[in-house]
Amino acid sequence: MSSPYPPIGPVVGVVGAGQLARMTQPPAIALGIELRVLANTAEESAARVIVDTRFGDYRKLADLREFALGCDVITFDHEHVPTEHIRELIADGHAVHPGPDALVHAQDKAVMRQRLTEIGAPCPPWARVSGPGDVEQFAAEHGWPVVLKAVRGGYDGRGVWVCRDAAQAEEAFAGGVPLMAEAFVPFERELAVLVARSPHGQGVSYPVVETVQQDGICVEVLAPAPLLDPEDAAQAQRIALKIAHELGVTGLLAVEMFETDRGLIVNELAMRPHNSGHWTIEGSGTSQFEQHLRAVLDLPLGAPTMTAPYAVMVNLLGGDDPDLFKRYEHVMAHDPGVKVHFYGKEVRPGRKIGHVTALGKDLDEVRARARHAAVYLTTGEYT
Amino acid sequence: MSSPYPPIGPVVGVVGAGQLARMTQPPAIALGIELRVLANTAEESAARVIVDTRFGDYRKLADLREFALGCDVITFDHEHVPTEHIRELIADGHAVHPGPDALVHAQDKAVMRQRLTEIGAPCPPWARVSGPGDVEQFAAEHGWPVVLKAVRGGYDGRGVWVCRDAAQAEEAFAGGVPLMAEAFVPFERELAVLVARSPHGQGVSYPVVETVQQDGICVEVLAPAPLLDPEDAAQAQRIALKIAHELGVTGLLAVEMFETDRGLIVNELAMRPHNSGHWTIEGSGTSQFEQHLRAVLDLPLGAPTMTAPYAVMVNLLGGDDPDLFKRYEHVMAHDPGVKVHFYGKEVRPGRKIGHVTALGKDLDEVRARARHAAVYLTTGEYT
Numbered sequence: 053m054s055s056p057y058p059p060i061g062p063v064v065g066v067v068g069a070g071q072l073a074r075m076t077q078p079p080a081i082a083l084g085i086e087l088r089v090l091a092n093t094a095e096e097s098a099a100r101v102i103v104d105t106r107f108g109d110y111r112k113l114a115d116l117r118e119f120a121l122g123c124d125v126i127t128f129d130h131e132h133v134p135t136e137h138i139r140e141l142i143a144d145g146h147a148v149h150p151g152p153d154a155l156v157h158a159q160d161k162a163v164m165r166q167r168l169t170e171i172g173a174p175c176p177p178w179a180r181v182s183g184p185g186d187v188e189q190f191a192a193e194h195g196w197p198v199v200l201k202a203v204r205g206g207y208d209g210r211g212v213w214v215c216r217d218a219a220q221a222e223e224a225f226a227g228g229v230p231l232m233a234e235a236f237v238p239f240e241r242e243l244a245v246l247v248a249r250s251p252h253g254q255g256v257s258y259p260v261v262e263t264v265q266q267d268g269i270c271v272e273v274l275a276p277a278p279l280l281d282p283e284d285a286a287q288a289q290r291i292a293l294k295i296a297h298e299l300g301v302t303g304l305l306a307v308e309m310f311e312t313d314r315g316l317i318v319n320e321l322a323m324r325p326h327n328s329g330h331w332t333i334e335g336s337g338t339s340q341f342e343q344h345l346r347a348v349l350d351l352p353l354g355a356p357t358m359t360a361p362y363a364v365m366v367n368l369l370g371g372d373d374p375d376l377f378k379r380y381e382h383v384m385a386h387d388p389g390v391k392v393h394f395y396g397k398e399v400r401p402g403r404k405i406g407h408v409t410a411l412g413k414d415l416d417e418v419r420a421r422a423r424h425a426a427v428y429l430t431t432g433e434y435t
Numbered sequence: 436m437s438s439p440y441p442p443i444g445p446v447v448g449v450v451g452a453g454q455l456a457r458m459t460q461p462p463a464i465a466l467g468i469e470l471r472v473l474a475n476t477a478e479e480s481a482a483r484v485i486v487d488t489r490f491g492d493y494r495k496l497a498d499l500r501e502f503a504l505g506c507d508v509i510t511f512d513h514e515h516v517p518t519e520h521i522r523e524l525i526a527d528g529h530a531v532h533p534g535p536d537a538l539v540h541a542q543d544k545a546v547m548r549q550r551l552t553e554i555g556a557p558c559p560p561w562a563r564v565s566g567p568g569d570v571e572q573f574a575a576e577h578g579w580p581v582v583l584k585a586v587r588g589g590y591d592g593r594g595v596w597v598c599r600d601a602a603q604a605e606e607a608f609a610g611g612v613p614l615m616a617e618a619f620v621p622f623e624r625e626l627a628v629l630v631a632r633s634p635h636g637q638g639v640s641y642p643v644v645e646t647v648q649q650d651g652i653c654v655e656v657l658a659p660a661p662l663l664d665p666e667d668a669a670q671a672q673r674i675a676l677k678i679a680h681e682l683g684v685t686g687l688l689a690v691e692m693f694e695t696d697r698g699l700i701v702n703e704l705a706m707r708p709h710n711s712g713h714w715t716i717e718g719s720g721t722s723q724f725e726q727h728l729r730a731v732l733d734l735p736l737g738a739p740t741m742t743a744p745y746a747v748m749v750n751l752l753g754g755d756d757p758d759l760f761k762r763y764e765h766v767m768a769h770d771p772g773v774k775v776h777f778y779g780k781e782v783r784p785g786r787k788i789g790h791v792t793a794l795g796k797d798l799d800e801v802r803a804r805a806r807h808a809a810v811y812l813t814t815g816e817y818t
Contacts, residue, residue, distance in 0.1 A: 060483075060779055061760060078461030081484045082716075084759070084777030084789070100443075101464045103486055333465075334720075337772050337794075352768035359742050376467070377444060385735035389720050394467030396443050406467070411720075 059086040062349055063122055066090070066098070067110050068129025071395040071404070072325045072341075073098035075333070079342035085349070089129070090119045097395045098129070113137045120146045127303055127348045128324055131158045132205075149251065149302035149348040150323045157299050158323040162203050162232045171298045173291055174317050177235040187221040187233055194235040203230045212268065237317050239310035243277050244328035245292035248343045251302045251350045256343070257289040258336065258356045263308070263328050269404070270327045272423075273365040275335055275358070278415055280311075288316055295321070304329070304344045327367070330407050332356075334391050335363030360411035364419045366426035368406035374399040376406070376429055383408075383425045390425045442469040445732055446505055449473070449481070450493050451512025454778040454787070455708045455724075456481035458716070462725035468732070472512070473502045480778045481512070496520045503529045510686055510731045511707055514541045515588075532634065532685035532731040533706045540682050541706040545586050545615045554681045556674055557700050560618040570604040570616055577618040586613040595651065620700050622693035626660050627711035628675035631726045634685045634733045639726070640672040641719060641739045646691070646711050652787070653710045655806075656748040658718055658741065661798055663694075671699055678704070687712070687727045710750070713790050715739075717774050718746030743794035747802045749809035751789040757782040759789070759812055766791075766808045773808045 061084040066073045069091035077098065080087040088104040099105040108115030110133050117140075120126055125147040135152035142148055150158075157164040165178045177194045181187050191198050200221060202211035213224035214236065224231060242265060246258040262277035263270050277285070292307040295318070299305075306326035308319040329340035338346075338354025346353055368376075376394060383390060387410070394406040408429065410422040420435075427435045444467040449456045452474035460481065463470040471487040482488040491498030493516050500523075503509055508530045518535035525531055533541075540547040548561045560577045564570050574581050583604060585594030596607035597619065607614060625648060629641040645660035646653050660668070675690040678701075682688075689709035691702040712723035721729075721737025729736055751759075759777060766773060770793070777789040791812065793805040803818075810818045 060781065061777065074464060077484070078464055081457060081461055081779075082774070082776050083763075084779050086483075086779075100469075101460070101486060103484060103488075105486075337717075346767065351763055352771065354767070355771040357772070380466075380734055384729065384737070388736065388738040389740070391465070393465050394444065396464075396467050396469075398443065 059122075061085045062124040063088055063104075064345060064348065065119055065123035065126045066129050067116070067119070067126065067133055069096040069098035069102070069105065070129050071097045071397070073129040074101055074395060075330070075339075075393075076325065076341040076345065077101050079339060079345055083342070083345065085345055088119070088123060090115070095398070097397050100396045111137075113140055116141060117144065120144070125149060125348050127344070128155075131155060131323060135159070151300065151302060154299045154301045155323055158321050160204055161201055161206070161320075164321055165232070165234075167299065168295065168318055171294065173295055174315060176237045176317055179233050181231055181233045184218055184222045184225055187215065188218050190233045190235075191218075197236045199234045199236050200224045200231045201234065202227075203232050205229070210268070237310050237312055237319075239312045239317070241277075241311050242319070243280070243288060243309045243311050243316070244273075244326070245288050245307045245309065246326060246329040246332075246340060247289070247292045247296050247305050247307070248303065248340075248347045248353050248356075249293075249296040249301050249305065250347045250353060253297075254353050255293050255296055256353045256356050257293055258329065258332060258340070259358060260285045260288045261328055261331070269367070269369070269402075271367050271369070272419075273328050273331055274415065274419065275331045275363040275365075278362075284311070284316065291316065291318065303347045304340060327404075330393070331363040331365040331409050333393070334409050335359055335365075335411055361413045362415045362418045363409060363411050364415070364422040365407050365409045366422045367404055368394070368408065368426055368430050370399040370401050370403040370405045371430045372401060373432065379429050379432060383428055386428075387421050387425060390421055392425065392429070442505075444468045445507040446471055446487075447728060447731065448502055448506035448509045449512050450499070450502070450509065450516055452479040452481035452485070452488065453512050454480045454780070456512040457484055457778060458708065458713070458722075458776075459724040459728065460484050462722060462728055466725070466728065468728055471502070471506060473498070478781070480780050483779045494520075496523055499524060500527065503527070508532060508731050510727070511538075514538060514706060518542070534683065534685060537682045537684045538706055541704050543587055544584050544589070544703075547704055548615070548617075550682065551678065551701055554677065556678055557698060559620045559700055562616050564614055564616045567601055567605045567608060570598065571601050573616045573618075574601075580619040582617045582619050583607045583614045584617065585610075586615050588612070593651070620693050620695055620702075622695045622700070624660075624694050625702070626663070626671060626692045626694050626699070627656075627709070628671050628690045628692065629709060629712040629715075629723060630672070630675045630679050630688050630690070631686065631723075631730045631736050631739075632676075632679040632684050632688065633730045633736060636680075637736050638676050638679055639736045639739050640676055641712065641715060641723070642741060643668045643671045644711055644714070652750070652752070652785075654750050654752070655802075656711050656714055657798065657802065658714045658746040658748075661745075667694070667699065674699065674701065686730045687723060710787075713776070714746040714748040714792050716776070717792050718742055718748075718794055744796045745798045745801045746792060746794050747798070747805040748790050748792045749805045750787055751777070751791065751809055751813050753782040753784055753786040753788045754813045755784060756815065762812050762815060766811055769811075770804050770808060773804055775808065775812070 091099040138152040259276035264272040306322040412418040474482040521535040642659035644658040647655035689705040795801040
């Protein structure tokens with residue numbers, strides 16, 4: 053539905069109406085920025101909380117064109133909008149951030165690896181592969197296992213196959229999607245660096261965080277990454293800012309990295325607010341969602357300083373019981389400082405339906421508090 | 436317009452759609468609480484950011500009844516809803532917080548003074564007065580000046596007359612509204628204490644703040660009140676919590692006080708989020724708006740601890756130039772830590788259109804930062 057009133061503030065159009073768009077609404081409200089989202093249905097997470105929700109298909113240029121009318125800038129809740137449509141919007145005179153030449157690196161893993169290799173960002177050995185034969189040849193040089201990844205469309209662990217032999221590689225190709233190969237990286241832990249870059253070239257980096265994954269889904273984020281060597285932290289931030297600059301990213305860039313005994317390796321890129329940055333809502337002077345708005349509007353960026361020595365974010369993954377609210381009572385009584393976020397999504401097993409954040413001085417205690425709240429909210433069990 | 440989808444979370448109906456309802460939407464989004472507001476027009480501050488905005492007249496029982504259908508609890512953006520209508524809603528089976536027996540103390544200053552006197556809360560000498568003769572009699576006992584206040588409906592300095600003689604008292608009565616008299620209190624400064632109380636009786640108090648008024652309008656809030664004697668601070672909090680308890684307040688209660696050389700004196704009460712608590716959005720672990728939601732839903736209250744040693748909030752009062760946004764650039768570049776809030780209201784001279792908050796360790800510096808941002812945003816001038 054379109055706005056029933058003329059906008060007072062700048063209008064930011066977000067393509068997609070998931071929880072990232074939803075969590076962008078609070079800082080938009082604070083700053084008087086008018087958020088508009090392109091949703092599929094009125095039940096989507098952001099559609100429930102944004103007055104100016106429009107409906108349409110992000111894969112259709114006509115829908116995007118209609119959505120863009122009256123927006124001061126267009127940005128994204130996800131990375132699936134075809135770059136050729138983005139080029140058309142820009143040709144129509146719209147500001148779109150991130151732009152297509154940057155965004156393609158978050159859409160196409162082979163293009164990303166090619167470019168990162170060119171600019172000297174640390175990558176695992178990799179190759180474009182068109183069949184099991186190519187994978188065997190890659191393995192002959194780099195050893196098994198070989199990680200095969202869908203060049204496009206992978207998400208939360210989907211589209212990734214860790215193959216221990218040629219037979220498993222053959223299975224991965226059975227899906228018919230274009231794949232690329234990467235050497236398996238034995239890593240100590242996973243890190244993520246969130247940076248913002250604005251069209252006029254300002255860049256800021258949040259502290260490096262540790263992300264904990266289960267079955268390819270991020271379940272926990274520790275900010276800052278505990279016991280990380282300060283030189284490694286600085287290098288991780290330099291790498292992320294360099295990627296943002298070289299790729300011309302505008303808005304947020306999340307760089308997922310492996311910490312290995314031979315240094316840092318870039319794993320994945322995302323060009324939008326990112327699960328590894330949800331802790332910034334309470335844990336930083338500027339939340340990633342406010343930062344993204346500032347960046348795409350080409351406003352000066354906010355301070356990324358932390359509000360407490362440690363912040364721990366734990367995702368809420370849906371369980372069997374759809375009624376989270378009855379569990380608020382224990383969690384809030386048990387810990388008056390824990391912050392609960394629920395995305396207004398129907399609870400389904402394994403689905404990301406919210407997160408909790410705890411802040412404090414003692415990492416172990418902060419982590420235990422966040423975990424207690426998350427486990428109780430999703431299962432009703434005490435930890 | 437009504438929601439196009441069945442709610443997932445509890446539904447909180449807020450009567451009124453000003454900036455207080457607007458600033459309640461961010462924590463409602465975070466907690467998955469569905470906010471509904473009763474607005475006069477779609478241009479109002481909260482109507483612009485709340486999907487489930489209904490239109491109607493808060494003075495009409497029929498409109499309130501229709502609004503209340505499907506709400507889990509009803510609360511208020513202002514204190515002007517007739518208590519007899521609230522009683523009807525409760526008779527219909529609705530939960531309303533604060534309830535009419537508490538709310539009347541924020542609506543009727545004579546009822547408030549009567550009750551505060553009964554419970555031993557510190558008040559100035561006061562009397563119900565029905566004409567200039569009563570005022571002269573009051574002045575004979577307590578001296579001039581006498582402060583005459585409209586018993587109902589005063590706001591932001593309106594409805595208050597400081598009378599130095601009988602002639603001025605006569606002028607005040609010319610308006611025809613019922614008045615009460617209070618002795619003029621020579622105060623050193625104004626303080627405010629914000630407390631929350633839930634239906635099950637839990638109470639919390641935020642730190643005591645200093646409020647700075649100009650022409651009866653709050654322009655600046657310093658949290659905590661600098662150089663306040665810790666015993667006075669504790670006593671102020673005890674007074675506010677006692678008032679909340681004795682009056683049966685559910686939700687937030689702001690108690691405005693005078694600091695005098697003979698101790699603290701209660702000036703005014705408000706039963707809703709309050710201008711003196713806007714600093715809590717960034718300055719406290721639980722914002723007053725989240726706290727109000729928790730309280731009216733009878734959820735355990737959040738920690739009111741501060742996130743920095745000092746927080747200073749400065750109101751933005753509209754100037755001649757309606758375009759605030761072009762001034763964001765300087766303010767954000769000058770101070771990446773200052774937080775800007777704009778209420779999405781048309782800019783009119785003297786109107787509260789937003790506020791800024793700064794946090795830090797050094798009060799003078801924090802205050803200078805907040806003032807610089809506020810002055811520049813509203814006038815374009817440097818301080």
